[in-house]
Each structure stands twice: as C-alpha cells, then as structure tokens.
Amino acid sequence: GQQVMQIPQYQHVQEGEDFTTYCNSSTTLSNIQWYKQRPGGHPVFLIQLVKSGEVKKQKRLTFQFGEAKKNSSLHITATQTTDVGTYFCAGPFTTSGTYKYIFGTGTRLKVLA
Amino acid sequence: NAGVTQTPKFRVLKTGQSMTLLCAQDMNHEYMYWYRQDPGMGLRLIHYSVGEGTTAKGEVPDGYNVSRLKKQNFLLGLESAAPSQTSVYFCASSKRGAGYTFGSGTRLTVV
Numbered sequence: 001g002q003q004v005m006q007i008p009q010y011q012h013v014q015e016g017e018d019f020t021t022y023c024n025s026s027t028t029l030s031n032i033q034w035y036k037q038r039p040g041g042h043p044v045f046l047i048q049l050v051k052s053g054e055v056k057k058q059k060r061l062t063f064q065f066g067e068a069k070k071n072s073s074l075h076i077t078a079t080q081t082t083d084v085g086t087y088f089c090a091g092p093f094t095t096s097g098t099y100k101y102i103f104g105t106g107t108r109l110k111v112l113a
Numbered sequence: 114n115a116g117v118t119q120t121p122k123f124r125v126l127k128t129g130q131s132m133t134l135l136c137a138q139d140m141n142h143e144y145m146y147w148y149r150q151d152p153g154m155g156l157r158l159i160h161y162s163v164g165e166g167t168t169a170k171g172e173v174p175d176g177y178n179v180s181r182l183k184k185q186n187f188l189l190g191l192e193s194a195a196p197s198q199t200s201v202y203f204c205a206s207s208k209r210g211a212g213y214t215f216g217s218g219t220r221l222t223v224v
Contacts, residue, residue, distance in 0.1 A: 010151075017211050033212055042203055043156065045212030088155065092210065099209060100146070100171070105155035 004091045006104035014112050019076040021107035023089035030092055032065055033101060036084040069087045079111045115139050119204050119216035126194045126223045134189040134219050136204030142214075144174045144207045145187035146171075147179060149161065149200040150218075162187055163209075 003026045008070045013019050022086035031050045035080065036042040047056055050071060056063045058082075062075045076083055090101040116137045126132055136145065137162060147163040149172075158171030162181040178190045187206075191198060198224050205213040 031210070035213075041203075042215040042217050043213070045214070048212055090213075096169070098161075098169055099212065100144075100161055101159065102158070103148075104174075105153070105154040 004102050004104040006089060006107050008107055009105065010108045010110070012110045012112060013079050015081060016078050017058075019079050019083070019109055021087050021089075021109075023072045023074075023091075023104050027093075027096050028069050028092050032069075033088065033090045034063060034072075034074055035088045035103075036085050037088065037106070041085075043088060054089045057109060076109075079109070081111050081113055084109060084111050115218035117204055117214050119202075119219050121219060122217065123220045125220070126191075126221065128195060128223060129130060130194050131192050133191075133203055133204055134204075134221075134222075136187045136189070136206075136216060138185055138214070139183070139206075140193065140206060140214065142208055143184075143207035144209060146175070146205045146213070147189045147218075148203045148205065149173065151200050159189065159202075175204070179204075183205065184216040186188065194221075196223045199223045 005024045007022050014067040025066040033048045034046040037043045053067045060077045064073045088103050088106045090103045092101050120135045137181045139177045143164050143194040148158040150157040159182050160179040162168045165184040168179045180188045207213045
C-alpha cells in the first residue's frame with residue numbers, strides 16, 4: 001500500500017546539538033514535502049523537494065531528496081528551543097486519477113535547554 | 114487573509130449524537146482535505162475533494178461524510194458519533210501539487 005515512514009519517532013537533544021529525521025517511501029515519489037507542527041498547533045508547510053538528489057537550505061534546516069526519490073531527510077544544525085515540535089514528511093500518491101499527499105507518522109523533537 | 118478557518122475549535126459530543134465541522138478557505142484552492150490526528154498516529158486522511166461538487170475517500174473514511182457544495186467550503190459530518198472518533202480534526206487546502214495550508218484544528222471529544 002501507499003506508505004511513508006519516518007524515523008525516529010521521538011528525539012530528545014540538548015540545545016546546540018544537531019538533529020536529523022529520515023523519511024522513506026514504499027514507492028518512488030515525484031516530490032516530497034516537509035511540515036512542522038508546534039505543540040498544540042497545526043502543521044505548517046516548510047518546503048517541497050522535486051529533483052533527484054536535491055538539497056535545499058532554510059537557515060539551520062537542510063532538506064535532502066534521495067537520488068532514487070524514495071527517501072528524504074531533514075537536518076537541523078545547532079538546535080534551539082524554538083525547534084521543538086513534530087516534523088512530518090508527506091509524499092504524493094495518485095488513486096483513481098486523483099492526487100493527494102500521504103503523511104508520515106512524524107518525528108517529535110524535544111530540545112533540552 | 115484568513116487562510117483556512119475551522120469551526121468549532123472545541124466540541125464535546127455524547128455517543129450517538131451528530132455534528133458537522135465546517136472548513137472555509139479564502140485562497141481559491143481547488144483541493145481540500147480533512148485529516149484526523151491521534152497520538153502516535155500522525156495525520157490520517159479521512160476524505161478529500163479535488164473541486165467543487167466532488168469528494169473522495171481517504172485512508173479512514175468510515176463513520177464520516179463530506180460535502181463540497183461551494184469551492185471555498187468543505188464540511189465534515191459525523192452522523193452517529195462514537196468514542197473512537199475522539200480526535201483532533203484538521204482541514205487543509207491546496208493547489209494541486211503544492212504545499213497544504215492547514216486550519217487551526219477542531220478538538221472533538223466523544224463521551
């Protein structure tokens with residue numbers, strides 16, 4: 001079936017340490033999206049990766065799309081308490097001609113000051 | 114620009130009661146979605162719509178119905194609420210293939 005898996009499920013880091021979450025798909029993806037959800041909040045779109053091997057940066061966040069377009073990663077350098085939240089990846093799947101994104105289970109990041 | 118607005122924000126229902134959750138977007142997006150979020154389960158797609166007058170089933174459609182009579186509105190109905198439907202419900206909208214804009218969510222408790 002259509003699946004997007006994320007690891008780890010939880011990660012606790014000391015402030016200033018780096019953090020990485022990984023996303024894997026059961027099938028090749030045309031693109032992949034990343035979202036952040038703060039505790040008690042709603043998911044917010046961060047970025048979309050489209051090209052094989054693509055790397056994009058947003059300040060301390062680095063997003064990478066695998067060469068085979070079946071996996072992706074989000075790396076945060078020198079975490080801050082503002083990075084706390086759950087990070088989701090989402091991949092597009094087509095069913096009966098309709099196009100929708102399936103979300104991974106997310107990685108919950110806790111940053112200890 | 115309001116984005117995606119969900120009403121109500123909180124609701125407590127008794128088992129067997131019915132209710133409708135309203136989602137409204139002002140971005141002229143074609144696609145709209147309803148997700149539920151449970152601890153440790155991520156976001157699971159209930160139903161979605163690719164345009165006015167169309168709806169489709171997602172991953173967990175049972176017990177829910179939807180309608181998209183106007184492009185800007187997407188309604189989620191629970192005909193006979195069950196405790197298993199206690200969850201946080203998020204509506205989202207998007208252009209095809211673009212990032213989603215989510216509403217702030219509805220916290221539903223069924224007792």
